[in-house]
Amino acid sequence: MAKEKKLAPGDRAPDGHCLDKSGQETSLSGFWQEGPVLLTFLRHFG
Amino acid sequence: MELHREEIEAAGLRIVALGLGEPKHARQFGDKLAPNVDCLTNEEPTLHAAFGIERGNILRLMAPDAIRAGARAASRGHSQGQATGDAQRLPGTFIIDRGGVVRYAYYGKFAGDQPELAELVAWWRENGGERESAK
Numbered sequence: 001m002a003k004e005k006k007l008a009p010g011d012r013a014p015d016g017h018c019l020d021k022s023g024q025e026t027s028l029s030g031f032w033q034e035g036p037v038l039l040t041f042l043r044h045f046g
Numbered sequence: 047m048e049l050h051r052e053e054i055e056a057a058g059l060r061i062v063a064l065g066l067g068e069p070k071h072a073r074q075f076g077d078k079l080a081p082n083v084d085c086l087t088n089e090e091p092t093l094h095a096a097f098g099i100e101r102g103n104i105l106r107l108m109a110p111d112a113i114r115a116g117a118r119a120a121s122r123g124h125s126q127g128q129a130t131g132d133a134q135r136l137p138g139t140f141i142i143d144r145g146g147v148v149r150y151a152y153y154g155k156f157a158g159d160q161p162e163l164a165e166l167v168a169w170w171r172e173n174g175g176e177r178e179s180a181k
Binding site for chain 1: 054058059060061062063064065066069072073075076084085086087088092093094095096097098099100133134135136137138139140141142143144146147148149150151153157160166170175
């Protein structure tokens, strides 16, 4: 199993595109640029 | 997450949840369990991997703590439906400031392993988070 590189406080957060609930493309940075974000990664929806 | 939402938002944090699946899955999940949370989705776990979130093996996904976490969720009315995405992906929680810097990182060690959100919010407040939020 490949080891992913873990982030630590002080690291720059990776940005990337994803979709919102309506299918619109958005970027994570668009959220944190408006203010601090509590970002939680879910294992899955279900 | 929804249980502590008001407390989290009062500390100046916006909650964003990123899962794996199609937008309809994020919509179904959000409408049912987190109607006031920004639910985002990816079909591929590229962002999960970029944040260093690993896949768990069966021992981590079915660990006694994972089963207890599932039972706690069930006792709050959450039920496991048909999973989308990558059910082997472990959870993770981060605070990211407006400059895009990670201020807090928590990597779930087993399925359902989340930080204690009340403690996380207290930590954020003690470490100047509200000043950051007010900028």
